[in-house]
Amino acid sequence: MDILHEESGWELPQYIIDNLKHIPRSYQSEAIRYFHYTQTSETFKHRNPNQLMFNMATGSGKTDLMAGLILYLFKEKGYQNFLFTVNTNGVLSKTIDNLVNVQSDKFLFNSHIEIDGVRISINHISGNFPDFPNKHDINIKFLSIQTLTNELFTQAENVMSLKDYQREKMVILADEAHHYSASTKKKSKEELEKASWEKSLLSLLHTHTDNLLLEFTATLDFDDETIYEKYRDKIIYRYALDSYIKDGFSKNVRRIQTGNSNEENMLSVILLSEYRRKFALETFGIDIKPIILFKSQKIDASHEANRLFNEMIDNLTVETLREFLTSQSKSVPDEQSHTLQLAYQYYLEQDDLLTVVKEIRRGFSPTRILNANDTDNSSKGLLETGQYQALNSLESPSNLYRVIFAVAKLTEGWDVLNLYDIVRISSLGKMTDKKDTKSTNSEAQLIGRGARYNPFPLNQKISYQRRFDEEDETASLLLETLHYHTLNEPQYIKNLMASLDKMNLATGTDGKNPPIEIKLKPSFKKTRIYKTGKVYYNETEKIPDSHYKQLHNYGIEISKIATIPYFKSTYETGYLTAESIELKTSQLREIDIRYFKKSISRSNFFRFSNLKKYLPNLKSIEDFLGENWLDLQNLVLSVITEKETIVEDFSAIKKLKIVDNFFNLLSSKIKAGYRKERGTNRFIGYSISEYLADYPKRVPNYDTAKHSNSFIEQNVSNISFEKFDFFAYQSAIINRNKENLVNAIANHVDELKEKYGDVFLIRMDENMLKGTNKIEQLKLHQFEKNPRELTFSGFQPDFILLLQNKDYYLQIFIEPKGEQLVEKDRWKEELLSYINDHQEELIFEDEVDGVIIKGLKFYNKENSEQTLNQLAQIALEKSQFWGNIRMNLF
Template sequence: MAKKKQLPLPLYDEVRELNESLFNEEGAWETPEYIKQNMVHTFRYYQDAALRFFHYSQAANEFRFRNVNHVLFNMATGSGKTDLMAGLILYLYQERGYQNFLFLVNTNGVLSKTIDNLTNMASDKYLYASQIEIDGERIEIRQVQSFPKTQSKNTIYLKLATVQRVAADIYTQKENAMGEEDYARNKVVILGDEAHHYSASTKSEKETEQSWEKAISTILNANEDNRLLEFTATIDLENKNVYEKYKDKVLYRYALDRFIQDKYSKNVKRIQSSNTDLDNMMNVVLLSEYRRKYALEEHGSYIKPVIMFKSQRIDASNAAHEQFNELIDTLTVESLKAFLNRQSHIASEDDSETLALAHDYYRENEENLSEIVRDIKREFAPNRIINANDTSQSGILEKGHYEALNSLESPTNLYRVIFAVARLTEGWDVLNLFDIVRLSDDPKVKGTKATTMSEAQLIGRGARYYPFLLNGERSFTRRFDDDSKDSLILETIHYHTINEPQYLKNLVAALDEMNLPTGEDKKNPLIDVKVKPTFKRTDVWKYGKIYYNETIEVTDNYYDSLEKYGVDTKNDVVIPYISALKEVGYKDIQVQEDYSNAYNVAVTFDQRYLNKIMNRLSFYHFSNLKKYIPLLKSRDEFFEEKWLNIYNRTIYVTIPRTLDSSVLTASEKLNILKRYFTDVAKQIKSGYSKQRGTGKFIGYPIKEYIANYRKRVPNYDTGKTFIQDSPQKVDRYEIKENYFVYDSAIINLTEKQLIERIAERVEELQEEYSDVYLIRMDENMHRESAKNNKLKLHQFGSGHDEVNLAGFQPDFILYLQNSNYFIQIFIEPKGRNIEEEQWKEDLLMYINEHEAEIIFEDETEDVKIKGVKFYTMNDGRGTIRQIGEIAIGRAFKGLSVEEL
């Protein structure tokens, strides 16, 4: 499916360009220390970027004559919008002199949560340090109902209210209520949370006299210095009226798919079942307890997984609550055994893998079932259940149980289960929600598009990552390999759905519309990939070896010049002119310009340019630079002769004859320098390692290192961008022919095509070699054993265009042996990121060109180590031809046009 065309957002695009421009006077601006020091949480990179974008809109020269007083931050649920608000309050107070802040939201539940976040120092959710201090002055945040006429120094006044209340006060003048003139007296910042609710009149193409939208506009326009900062995860830009309102106001975007790809969330899996509600309840209880016990028994970590039972109607939810209490109350060892037996009899390949893991745990611990039943009765007792129902139109935090619902991660909070009828549950930022169970309710009630979208949004909120303690440390991103057992149990939220076709169709469509990557949690066990018994009977298995080069330790003293990283510091630098509008590295030459009869122009620059670049590129912050250049004494020293030698060399730009040197504006020169410094940073990073390769190749016995391994096939079915970023579907293919060492391969389409093309040449190879074997070197194979980390290829020798000391494992080895010698050919298929990983292909070519540098542990062996170019789809680089020339001294017979 084609991706939707992105609608232009002029303000966002302008500030993004400004962010990339090194001539931006504010380009070196970073999140101030007073924000870092006065907040509990450290900003993530995208929160830093959002704050920086706002700073540009208020301070950059480009906005000097524009009053950017209304902006919107479009950021994923769970990405920390409230943290960003807290930082913006400090920024606006310190940098712009604002003392009056009006926080607006449309529900009392979110309001209560935010009061805790911003004003309640006793709350676990409080976002500021216990004492806010800026420039040696203590700052007080004072919650008020109205902004005082006389304002105290070092005080931030914060009015937190529902938009309904504020709008009523604007339209109905009454005592102690804030009217338009009160918002005109002193400049005010409005913080509008869940802003998608404030455009009802825009959506309906009419501006009612007393709408929320009109009230907010009245407050904003009461004083020319007033500011409106809106925040939402869901903005309907497809609605033409909403788009027209916000196209010049969207300042920053951080979408859900990026949030999930950055691993800031749990994974999401669906468990689709035709079980009764009672059986689903029992299953989720067993799964939840298994999560708790697994964390404790396998990792020594205490977690308290929470279950939410979601209904369509309050009476159905209350009835389910009673059923659940009875289920737990009447649970016995015998009834649990009977349940597990019943589940095993109806089990199928389509059942949930995670539930199967839980069931197996209880069956394996049958002698402890009496203790397990006691634990379940304690953990799911009535006093550990919250019934959060009020009205189908309310959020989960609206009435009652607010404190309990908003502190579910606390060790003193014992609640494990929530029964609720809730819509969007906005503001509910619980992290240890691991299971949401959609109860069947009335079978006549189908999942409408609106209902399933609401549920998809609930799943998105529940996907917030839970930073549980592991080995004494917390992580705020996923730690385990996706689909591993650890990840399935400890880093995945499961949505247990009813198995009704139309409902499931609408739910999947809603998840896909949100671009929330998820898949059905079917039994997706680790697939066994085994070495063929026929191969184990061969002499190659018994006596053969595979060769990789040895590494030696590198001390800090080794890195005494940038040449050791592969950076040329002796010669002048020549860079082709590319407009600042194009993002490329300085060595890139594939550009839309005619360089015939081009001419070189020296780029003149002073220290200001270098300072801007070093401040703007975080790699060059001294604390980071020092990690890679241990002998560096200061950032200024980096420019000097000992290191980059920038003052004794000239940087030239090659300009096409179609242009003249006037194109080298200050902004373009900064762009040119940025490209050069970005490439140098890349060279330094890739050239630094605690180990480096040598030309000595060690033979490792095949029978000790080529082993059975296990691997899963990924199974996402939603999340368009997520899937489009990995277009090559991975699957398992059985390979019966003896030339392939394993019985099967879990590979993508490029890898499959490579195997097929080599298979077509096996007979021709066997005319020259008695032993012809293709070995798949899967990362999962060498993950099974620490010793297999030796099986990596490293750069050796000198003269590499790009120094990269990190080792890598080529995906395939073609093993060829006859009575005279043995040839080992490294082959690496590549479907994307070819430019980024060019150094790998260069290393494979270097092996061929520098045979004299290669020595072997056993010099009596007649061994040849070879490499070939990346194999790409349809063999665009002529890899198969190259294999033929290495193996048989000529091209294979019958090569296709592309292979020639």
Template sequence: MSLTLHQILSTASESKGPDFYKNQVPAFIYANLKAGFGKRPYQAEAFGRFIYYLNDYPDRSKETPVHLLYQMATGSGKTLVMAGLILYLYTKGYRNFLFFVNSTNIIDKTRDNFLEATSAKYLFSPALAIGDKQIQIKEVANFQAANSHGINIVFSTIQGLHARLNTPRENSLTYDDFEDQKIVLISDEAHHINAETKKGKLLGPEERAEIISWEGTVNRIFNAHSNNILLEFTATADLSVPEINQKYQDKLIFDYSLKQFRQEGYSKEVKVLQADVSPFNRALQGVLLSQYRRKIFEKYKKPIKPVILFKSKTIKESQAFLEEFTANIKALAVADLEKMKNTHPNEAIANVFRYLEAAHISLENFITELKEDFAEEKLISVNSKEESEQKQLAVNSLEDAANAYRAILAVDKLNEGWDVLNLFDIVRLYDTRDGKAGKPGKTTMAEAQLIGRGARYCPFRISETQPLFKRKFDDAVTHELRIGEELYYHSAYNPRYIQELNTALTEIGIKAEQNPEQLNTPAKEPATTRVNQTGSLNPNAPPYPQKATLSGPFAFIPQTYTVSLPSGYSEATNAFGRTNAAAAAEITAIEYKLTDFGEHIIRKAINRLPFYQFAHLKSSFPKLTSISEFISSDNYLGNIKVKVTGAPAQTNHLSPPEKLAATLQVLEEIAIVLAADKWE
């Protein structure tokens, strides 16, 4: 297999010296970037490789446009590299730059990066100057009347660019803009423009230029002038697709993986915290860690406000969780935290309670803090298009002191183009998987990429001798500020999903040495319950058992049902590197008769399920005389058994809510079997 351009340049540096490319970078690039930015070794390497390629690479054709790809880890500063290359190309006579991407959210963010000098995200120095010449950067609608002495940038979505060029309007960008002047095209999240390449179409230059598609439009602009330059940036180039790999083999100038980014200390360390608890209690663990982290930062006088992302599968579920979370936080009581404290907490949660005790903070006072910091007005939802556009400014300024939001609720709107440093917890509120044959599905890959986005390091230090933008406590595992360098990914207990997540993390450049351990580790994977504690149907339940052939009206109804109680066990593990083997949580199974739970419990469950209205039962069982008979008679529910699995403290002493949840599950399973058959 032939070497990529990145590999060729890396091989060349072995003979030229490790700093060969870094030494290519002129001082004016660093002088005109935000103070202290751009000087990380890999960023200097990214600048230097381009400068060498443009000026001295022997195999570059001087007669054709330059097309290069930067594959750089999320959070490593792709936009900063763009800014530095814009400055360098200005000195090479380039004045017009076309920035395009697939999302308007990313455009808004990049405008702040390149144009808004008052923004904390601005990437240039307050005054741009090369030599004694002042430089102005401005946004333009087209290049016909561009400033020949400044830097002119057109911002566009890929879709908008395609529409503007193929259905031109007055004062809009047209193909004429590109005919007589050289242009630099900058493509962010560049994997989106490879629609044709992914299809494997092998088209000639003229045919491709005529095709009305995103990729065809970009190629037509690119090939309009022999001195044009196309710079693509992405964290995920899909190089495993043969057609894409072939396309970029001689264009991949710099490949800086998330694995390397993390190993060099520039990212947070990621922990996977699986918990066999309800979604709200999973979210509550995130809330406790977030507030604990905030208090640790305050102890060291660091003005950092940690935020949480609550990720749902659908907008409807996200909206429902917002209501549930708000209500439950308002009703939060000491007993809720006591239960979490005493139900086999993982080490991270245990540290929260140890800290509160050592700092003499009562649970009552801590709950008061939580109710204030996570009140409804401090939660922001960015699910719909309208919400994400309206609230994008707030979501992109979460680090600002004036921004009071502590939690974000989203589905997919923040998967790309979201630059946030103070995200420390991501709570996955659903428990589904779309992998096949052990391979991660599209959803899991997107979740792995979201983890990479959340792993951006939030800079702080407690000594001037410490590096500001790198982890400092990898070897100080007991230091309380270590939690300020960790991102927690909160998941339900689902071994198959975690295996697929590890595969996805590996594919995007993070090699997990072994599967993270589950938060509760039953000796045997528990059966998925069909009904949760609220009585709602769980669609991920296993198949029903085979019917038992007995006498009576329930002759073909299964007589024994298994119910798995959430154990409350949890454990945090390192998603990227070493994990410690954990002892399995003790799981026991006890068999009860359904009637052992009490007639009042069974009646309460029956009243929640319309199927068990007496008139409906009477139509199926004409000899039935009453609900009491239906509950107690061996011909109906009196002979039904329930095998309850869970922690010994649970199975030996079932609480009324647990009895009700078990009864609801059993009745729901019986109802589905009854509804599938005709009964006389």
């Protein structure tokens, strides 16, 4: 395009980047660049582009974009007066915090704004814009569209009339702009109101020849002829929801559709929410607070649901919980909801359901519930009911709310990142109008808002895009997926899917799809390796109770788990790069021993009778706190916080929370470490023909937004490898990283075949032997003498490369590993390296000659070349493959 060529050298000015709290994402920078073209390019000279629309997905940062545009228009075009308007008080108040309240955590500018060496002030204007403004001031006035309309067309004192707005040029920032356009042929009260709002904005626009009207919305109905004609030449930038999801800036979205009652759905989602929290803490050492939203159609129904919820929590006992788990694990199978099955099985395996019940009663008590409905059914807003601050600070550790009950107030303008479950409360009546999608349109918008990504610290880094692909199943489902729970009402589901399609919001059912049969190639079954070959894994041995004499014997390094992530709030809008977030680790030396004793006294796990099950040599609780075990007198906790956090100012509640997190993590480590088995250096060969088999596996599925131009690409898919004669299976369900590994080996297979007559790569999928005892035999276990991190659970490397000639039978373990999991699974790579470096220690069950077991470093985007070079060194005794040209496989 000529316009792009004409302005191709323009980049986002540094003063915008320097003065915004969040580094703009690529699409936000592009939106400002396109706006710059409209204001400077000859192409737009005669189009008078004074009314423009930014069609941006929910959660994509429209307000951050506004902040950038304000700086641009102030510096480049001399605008000092800005009027922000929207149709709800909640969004209005939130935006005041965003744009002018420097004390707010959600303020989007840096605390000190400086352009060309001059300090710039941003002022909140409550009356008239100043007649003689300071040239270094940016003035922003905030009015709801209702108030603005009344003031413009009703004579009153101390308000700005149309005549007052004529004095200086101004920029109007109109948010949720889809409310300002009346539809074709409709004369309802709502449409007449929209028409009056539209008239107000256009009247303001025309009060000065240099005025600008910039509109922002995530929702535009292009099927409506009037809407289409109005905006077809005004949309300057569009970043739709499907692109937002595809680019990884959102959670995945899954629908859980069951035949459960409302009460059963309530208890299921509580268990799932707690499982999310525990999984994050026990697996990654991070403390998240998952929020549940119960959505009703009517206020009375919402209050009734709130009452039933409280009643259910009050009546929950160990017996009713166990009965519920047993029943639900059968009535809601994997095919209906895999995530719920994970939660049910987690709790069914717990020895102490009494602690679970107590935690649920405490975590979901009435004081942890926020009802966002007006109790008197009036038109009062959230501000009048005093709930605005609580609703917009749900990510904060000091905000204890876990559950929200609401009808329609939260569909727009609600900023929450840690919303993981939306539960539709079903009304008794059926949906009778098959074409009525008004309510499902609203719910689809709410799902889109709830899908905003919740950044969390991992390996002391923050990411604002999804880290786990869907092959890292549990982590993806629990930490990066929003679940929408509903009853399985066919007509409602049909309407909801139509609404999701209309929004281009890619979702899928949470149930597992019909399995795909992964088959061994007939040609592989005819080979010598298949018929007579073996795969080798090391044997385990029983660990006597006498071994467990201190926490180190459980693989626990107190110094590691005594460092607890604790952030003042989730990174609410999340446009910072991981490198730009400054974190620090600080010691908490002032925590009194009473905090530890109080925390431990509240935990059933640390009762002596229970602790003795896992610490067989423990003599008493005092012994546990003493120098032989916890050494509480010398224990120092540390916290990972934002750089500006002053840990010395932590309240007693915060300190106790940190201690609770430490003991929660310690309990999970103790349970994981008491395995009673450990690896040895004795390797056993398992017959390939007996252990390798065909197996079923499922691919994640999306069934809405299929026709979107940016339909979400599957991170995990069924890849055919028929063309590769060295690959043992016809296909494999794998992610991109694993596919890249197979392709990389394919590039060098001819060179390998020059030395080895038989070259075969085998995908060792855990589904292959699922449900049999054999699955545990095909695992590697630590057998190092003094591993850096002791881990008793085994693992199955994803691939085995078998190379055979007349002299050698070489088995190489290969483990592709995404960067986000490298640190967590470092012990696996260290075990593979130990095998390489201690060949003389390996003992084989059978008297075999020429068998060599080796392992490679993790394979991923960052070190693919190093891993391939290591393969060349092991297999060919050379520094690299002769054809090892660096390829852009990623």
